[in-house]
Amino acid sequence: xxxxxxxxxxxxxxxxxxxxxxxxxxxxxxxxxxxxxxxxxxxxxxxxxxxxxxxxxxxxxxxxxxxxxxxxxxxxxxxxxxxxxxxxxxxxxxxxxxxxxxxxxxxxxxxxxxxxxxxxxxxxxxxxxxxxxxxxxxxxxxxxxxxxxxxxxxxxxxxxxxxxxxxxxxxxxxxxxxxxxxxxxxxxxxxxxxxxxxxxxxxxxxxxxxxxxxxxxxxxxxxxxxxxxxxxxxxxxxxxxxxxxxxxxxxxxxxxxxxxxxxxxxxxxxxxxxxxxxxxxxxxxxxxxxxx
Amino acid sequence: xxxxxxxxxxxxxxxxxxxxxxxxxxxxxxxxxxxxxxxxxxxxxxxxxxxxxxxxxxxxxxxxxxxxxxxxxxxxxxxxxxxxxxxxxxxxxxxxxxxxxxxxxxxxxxxxxxxxxxxxxxxxxxxxxxxxxxxxxxxxxxxxxxxxxxxxxxxxxxxxxxxxxxxxxxxxxxxxxxxxxxxxxxxxxxxxxxxxxxxxxxxxxxxxxxxxxxxxxxxxxxxxxxxxxxxxxxxxxxxxxxxxxxxxxxxxxxxxxxxxxxxxxxxxxxxxxxxxxxxxxxxxxxxxxxxxxxxxxxxxxxxxxxxxxxxxxxxxxxxxxxxxxxxxxxxxxxxxxxxxxx
Numbered sequence: 001x002x003x004x005x006x007x008x009x010x011x012x013x014x015x016x017x018x019x020x021x022x023x024x025x026x027x028x029x030x031x032x033x034x035x036x037x038x039x040x041x042x043x044x045x046x047x048x049x050x051x052x053x054x055x056x057x058x059x060x061x062x063x064x065x066x067x068x069x070x071x072x073x074x075x076x077x078x079x080x081x082x083x084x085x086x087x088x089x090x091x092x093x094x095x096x097x098x099x100x101x102x103x104x105x106x107x108x109x110x111x112x113x114x115x116x117x118x119x120x121x122x123x124x125x126x127x128x129x130x131x132x133x134x135x136x137x138x139x140x141x142x143x144x145x146x147x148x149x150x151x152x153x154x155x156x157x158x159x160x161x162x163x164x165x166x167x168x169x170x171x172x173x174x175x176x177x178x179x180x181x182x183x184x185x186x187x188x189x190x191x192x193x194x195x196x197x198x199x200x201x202x203x204x205x206x207x208x209x210x211x212x213x214x215x216x217x218x219x220x221x222x223x224x225x226x227x228x229x230x231x232x233x234x235x236x237x238x239x240x241x242x243x244x245x246x247x248x249x250x251x252x253x254x255x256x257x258x259x260x261x262x263x264x265x266x267x268x269x270x271x272x273x274x275x276x277x278x279x280x281x282x283x284x285x286x287x288x289x290x291x292x
Numbered sequence: 293x294x295x296x297x298x299x300x301x302x303x304x305x306x307x308x309x310x311x312x313x314x315x316x317x318x319x320x321x322x323x324x325x326x327x328x329x330x331x332x333x334x335x336x337x338x339x340x341x342x343x344x345x346x347x348x349x350x351x352x353x354x355x356x357x358x359x360x361x362x363x364x365x366x367x368x369x370x371x372x373x374x375x376x377x378x379x380x381x382x383x384x385x386x387x388x389x390x391x392x393x394x395x396x397x398x399x400x401x402x403x404x405x406x407x408x409x410x411x412x413x414x415x416x417x418x419x420x421x422x423x424x425x426x427x428x429x430x431x432x433x434x435x436x437x438x439x440x441x442x443x444x445x446x447x448x449x450x451x452x453x454x455x456x457x458x459x460x461x462x463x464x465x466x467x468x469x470x471x472x473x474x475x476x477x478x479x480x481x482x483x484x485x486x487x488x489x490x491x492x493x494x495x496x497x498x499x500x501x502x503x504x505x506x507x508x509x510x511x512x513x514x515x516x517x518x519x520x521x522x523x524x525x526x527x528x529x530x531x532x533x534x535x536x537x538x539x540x541x542x543x544x545x546x547x548x549x550x551x552x553x554x555x556x557x558x559x560x561x562x563x564x565x566x567x568x569x570x571x572x573x574x575x576x577x578x579x580x581x582x583x584x585x586x587x588x589x590x591x592x593x594x595x596x597x598x599x600x601x602x603x604x605x606x607x608x609x610x611x612x613x614x615x616x617x618x619x620x621x622x623x624x625x626x627x628x629x630x631x632x633x634x
Contacts, residue, residue, distance in 0.1 A: 034425075035425055035428070035429070082608065085612060086611065086612070086615070088615075089611065089615035090571065090615065090616070092365075092563075092566075092567045092571055093567060093611050093615045095428075095563070095567070096563070096564055096567045096568070096607060096611055097607075097608060097611055099560055099563075099564060099604075099607065100603075100604040100605070100607035100608045100611070101604065102604070103600040103601065103603050103604035103607070104600065104601045104604035104605065106600050107597075107598050107599060107600025107601040107602075107603075107604070108598070108600075108601050110597075110600070111597045111598050111601070221432075221433075221436060224429055224432075225433075228426065228429055232425070265436060265437070265440060266436075266437040266440050266441065269433035269434075269436055269437050270433075270437075272429060272430060272433050273418065273430050273433060276418075276421070276422055276426055276429075276430055277418050277421060
């Protein structure tokens with residue numbers, strides 16, 4: 001029973017990572033209705049920026065917020081320079097552009113900071129919380145930050161004019177434009193926010209998985225899994241989905257003998273397919289009704 | 293991401309005209325290009341080094357897989373980021389049959405195609421319930437899981453686990469004076485031509501029109517009495533069979549199958565090849581294949597440390613310059629030249 005509780009808790013801890021990533025994915029999906037394959041690499045790159053700032057002697061929290069600001073600007077710039085010219089290109093071309101960004105960030109990070117594994121500091125400490133040995137202070141901090149972020153996003157989208165404008169731009173660009181929303185900039189803003197959330201995710205994840213250019217790949221896939229399980233359009237669903245993926249992954253890795261450690265990834269993916277089979281738009285998604 | 297927005301504008305022009313004229317380039321010109329291309333393709337292996345022949349064979353193998361993907365994505369509107377899985381199944385079918393079943397290579401080829409068709413058809417069933425981005429993710433999941441499954445303990449006695457399996461390359465039969473690289477080049481060329489011929493005819497047929505109707509407007513297609521589920525799953529099967537044939541050929545050309553040759557990177561590569569070559573264009577597949585084989589090398593030569601960044605930059609550049617792929621660009625240029633003359 002203690003093993004079970006422990007696995008649930010450590011599943012929740014890793015789930016926090018996925019929830020964070022899933023949240024960033026859902027953010028960008030809401031803004032542009034595409035899945036950004038480069039999201040993980042952007043987050044990784046942001047984390048390297050934070051690492052560099054800390055190396056240069058900035059205190060952790062200053063580096064933390066500075067990185068968020070830089071990532072936000074970076075996200076906006078990427079949208080304006082790379083994706084705005086592709087505005088009218090077919091969707092498949094956009095996905096190829098994501099793949100190109102993926103390659104560029106991965107390669108650049110390796111070039112600038114090389115591929116050796118670096119440790120990344122945690123602001124919460126690695127000691128076990130309450131001395132129970134079940135969940136570390138960092139894991140708890142990560143979950144709390146994810147939940148706070150979710151709350152802030154909820155408030156932003158529900159209670160600010162700009163949040164409302166972003167929602168309008170995403171759900172009906174033409175009508176939004178007619179009532180004076182600058183749709184292009186709302187999309188850019190969505191990119192900036194997604195990059196910033198990705199940066200937070202990266203900085204929280206790095207102390208656990210260590211910093212290196214390929215750190216995000218598996219996490220991105222789990223993040224996708226979380227986002228899809230949650231339904232892609234609901235930030236809250238993404239967080240719940242992320243936690244669910246973490247817990248299921250951990251339990252399956254522990255209790256299903258064939259799975260073991262190296263098959264964990266397959267389990268997460270089986271979970272995606274299973275959820276999609278029974279609920280094709282995810283647990284908290286809504287079915288799009290189109291008019292003929 | 294609706295189905296309509298996904299397809300490029302290409303098929304919209306010239307609706308109602310005879311099929312051959314739809315693409316806009318006159319049939320005579322197309323035939324001439326095909327003939328010249330064939331002559332070059334036949335002459336090439338006698339003029340270049342064995343390694344170049346190997347590369348050209350690989351281009352054609354990729355082109356076959358991209359063609360299969362094109363039938364699915366370009367003509368039927370179903371995403372797949374998981375076609376590496378079907379290539380893997382084709383390759384392993386051939387390798388396992390040759391290693392444990394004592395089959396000759398040529399006997400394994402149709403079996404690999406058939407097996408992939410069945411698996412693809414079955415995967416097409418759950419895929420029916422998923423739309424656009426969800427399908428892309430589910431297939432991506434398949435691609436990510438494939439190497440892990442191939443390495444996993446239950447399959448290891450057959451797949452050789454991480455080490456993979458060695459495959460023998462067939463020599464030219466009947467004393468034909470060709471070395472094995474040249475021979476496999478011609479085998480691939482002939483199979484590729486047959487498959488391309490089949491694809492052209494499929495797309496031009498009643499079935500092909502049904503496939504495209506489903507892509508353009510599933511509701512209207514259903515109203516016209518098209519059995520959507522049947523067409524979608526069958527297209528998935530045919531597409532997987534193409535990938536399986538490509539996999540089977542690649543197994544003997546590379547003389548080796550291993551789980552790490554079939555990662556999701558391959559699946560994404562095929563997708564890139566499809567878009568770069570031209571969605572909904574059959575000759576475009578060849579260009580996509582060439583892109584997959586040569587551009588990473590070019591990127592590597594531009595800068596060793598930044599090869600990935602160079603690859604990404606080239607990719608972005610290509611997308612900017614020809615958002616409808618190589619086929620779209622060629623079509624635009626030819627049309628411009630023809631119009632000026634007229």
